Amino acid sequence: MTDNAATRAAAARKLWRYAGMLAAAALLCGVLLGGLSAWFLGSVAIAGLTSAAYSFNVHIPGALVRLFAVGRTAARYGERLAGHHAALADQTTHRVGLFEAMAAAPAVRGAGWQLADQARLADYLDDVEDLDLARLRADLPALLLAAGLIGALIATAFVAPLALTPIIALLCALGAMAQQLARAGATSWAQTRLLRRQAAQQFGAALTSAVPLQAEKAWAGRCTDALGRFSQAEEAQHALRLAQAGLDALASLLGPVAGVSIFAAAWFAGARGEALLIPAFLAFSWIALAETAQGPSRMVVAALRRRAAKAEIERWIGTATQPAHSPTRSPAGLTALHTSMQRRAPDRRPLGARLTLALTAGRPTILTGASGAGKTSLLKQIAGWIGQDSMESETGPLSAEDRRRMAMFCPHDAAILTDTVRANLFAPALPDEELWQALEAVEMADRIDAAGGLDGWIAQDMLSLGEAQRLNLARAWLSTKPLILLDEPTEHLRADQGQRILARLVERLDDRIVVMSSHNATGLPDAATIRL
Structure with a gap:
């Protein structure tokens, strides 16, 4: 690695640390804002029924609510700026190495497909983007979500341990569905890519060879086949979107299920009045955590698209293992x-x-x-x-x-x-x-x-x-x-x-x-x- 490349890599790591800290701060402020708001409203309601209302200090919790709200907004914007800056820095280092490897690959150098094969060129650009942004779209959100869930589970184990049963059951269901989406999504995405490329190549070839194909009475068949492949690609993409919607719908239940479970566990444990304030803080913290973690399917899809992009680019630069060729098929018997x-x-x-x-x-x-x-x-x-x-x-x-x-x-x-x-x-x-x-x-x-x-x-x-x-x-x-x-x-x-x-x-x-x-x-x- 050259000195410039090492400097760029060190700068990118520093930016990723900033982005991670800001994202963690945004998540923490969001969770504290949700929990403190519920605690504050509950405290005001309880104090309003007693003489404590005259001595209840609303200024400190009110100031904290505003502080966490402003902190969450500021940290989110900061995380976006630092994260995208870090991703761009990664792109520079990554693409220099990628283009160097491709320039040395005999198959790519000989084919000259970058300038001629527009379908493959479009796929290649999408693949590079999937590799460049996977850390921002998948790795960082998944890491923060995992940290938030661990903290929330530990707090629940102390405050309302009985609530862990439905929460963990739902999390296990989410994990199983995410694994199923990853497997089925990888197949659907590979099929979508293949069908789109085949359709684009067939349709483009038919358009540029319209006259001889019409003379051979093959024009209509070529166009019909190409458009049919486009339709099949959309059907495969539609199946992937449906699977994503199912995972996101189940994930949207995490906050309500956790909140209700914590309140129920605390109530059955005998908590009443002021004793419910801490469970209320935790319950609404779960709701805020689940809200910030909406769309887990996007993380799964970003990860599987990165794997597909990496395999495809490795194939172009000559580092992937080439599949064995099928043997020549002998002609059918006709003498x-x-x-x-x-x-x-x-x-x-x-x-x-x-x-x-x-x-x-x-x-x-x-x-x-x-x-x-x-x-x-x-x-x-x-x-x-x-x-x-x-x-x-x-x-x-x-x-x-x-x-x-x-x-x-x-x-x-x-x-x-x-x-x-x-x-x-x-x-x-x-x-x-x-x-x-x-x-x-x-x-x-x-x-x-x-x-x-x-x-x-x-x-x-x-x-x-x-x-x-x-x-x-x-x-x-x-x-x-x-x-x-x-x-x-x-x-x-x-x-x-x-x-x-x-x-x-x-x-x-x-x-x-x-x-x-x-x-x-x-x-x-x-x-x-x-x-x-």
């Missing part, structure tokens, strides 16, 4: 498809005579013909995007809906989402090694490495047509679907490059049914060609 279908245009018009198809795994099928012959439409029909044809497989008939689930369709002008390279590869569960293998196979590894790696940010206009096509073929390489449909896979590529990449891809997919369209036969060995 043959055959049918006699009526070809149709996208508007469902019939095209030409019926066509007999026999598609086999390990032997790619190439659809050739001039532009407008219906090659792309036939691929979409095989994929189940057009019409309701049924195709026979070794396990029985497959409807259009079945084939939509089993097919990976790669259009020749596929959309490049405004997102990371990793997100654009559509294989989030696969390890980085497999993603890089796919990029090397389509001769895009060097280009992606120069752009920032798998977490680099890309958009439609950042890639040439050939680069976008090769990224599209990498999606097919990584797909686990048993039916792979490639629309003009070598378009926008040099002839020799297209042949190399296609040969690698067909070899990779030799256990799948592969159908592709091309203006001319590609020269792949053992390929079946259908001219339209």
Whole structure:
């Protein structure tokens, strides 16, 4: 730690001590104000019924009431000033170390997400704020509340010990509910964060890729899915707020329950008249203590948000343990498809005579013909995007809906989402090694490495047509679907490059049914060609 950092840390500790003392003074003045006010009113009432009213001195307790009221207000403002000053001092020290660590993290440095990924940037800023202010929002209030409760319980044990039973029972219920809120709240908050980020990324990517997505008739589905995730995030947040409201409602009973219990215990112990003044002081002190401790759910939520923020930031700076990747899922069993279908245009018009198809795994099928012959439409029909044809497989008939689930369709002008390279590869569960293998196979590894790696940010206009096509073929390489449909896979590529990449891809997919369209036969060995 440098001399400047050590000086800042020492200054912050000093400010936190001031803030703690002022907060303790505010709590003490509030408790004494509540207890003394009740004692004062009770004393005046009792003295007013006797001759003692003529000699009762109201000036000293009245002055103390005003003193505690002014002291509570002054201490609260002082605690706010000192506490926020201390929090800002902590921010300086904390953020210097945080940014230094992030600057040294290869993943963050390579991705450049701070400038491009607005959803992650917004989450990051929220996380830093949750870390910076957790001490002010959670630690200091919880420490003061614990000290106040210990003092009040000790005083109750001396004045009205029978009242401890309902008070401790309520405190135990509050503790159990707070633990339940912490567990359920952590899950709800993590779900809320994930859904909001996914929704923002999907919706932003859909907006920036509106034209190609509409051409592929995927625009409505992308938008509906994104907005649905926003709704799910709000539902998770609503569940957290309901849990908070339940804890706060139970906490609001602490003052009344403690006050009534103390009065009842003192009354059953035989206290009458002036003997009730001390229990009244204690009872109203409990009420004042409970009033200052309103909203304990905020402390719990601040603590769980700090844990979530710390884990997320540690992940970015490379200190968190990365979860193990799930193994690659093998494709579903599908080795043959055959049918006699009526070809149709996208508007469902019939095209030409019926066509007999026999598609086999390990032997790619190439659809050739001039532009407008219906090659792309036939691929979409095989994929189940057009019409309701049924195709026979070794396990029985497959409807259009079945084939939509089993097919990976790669259009020749596929959309490049405004997102990371990793997100654009559509294989989030696969390890980085497999993603890089796919990029090397389509001769895009060097280009992606120069752009920032798998977490680099890309958009439609950042890639040439050939680069976008090769990224599209990498999606097919990584797909686990048993039916792979490639629309003009070598378009926008040099002839020799297209042949190399296609040969690698067909070899990779030799256990799948592969159908592709091309203006001319590609020269792949053992390929079946259908001219339209």
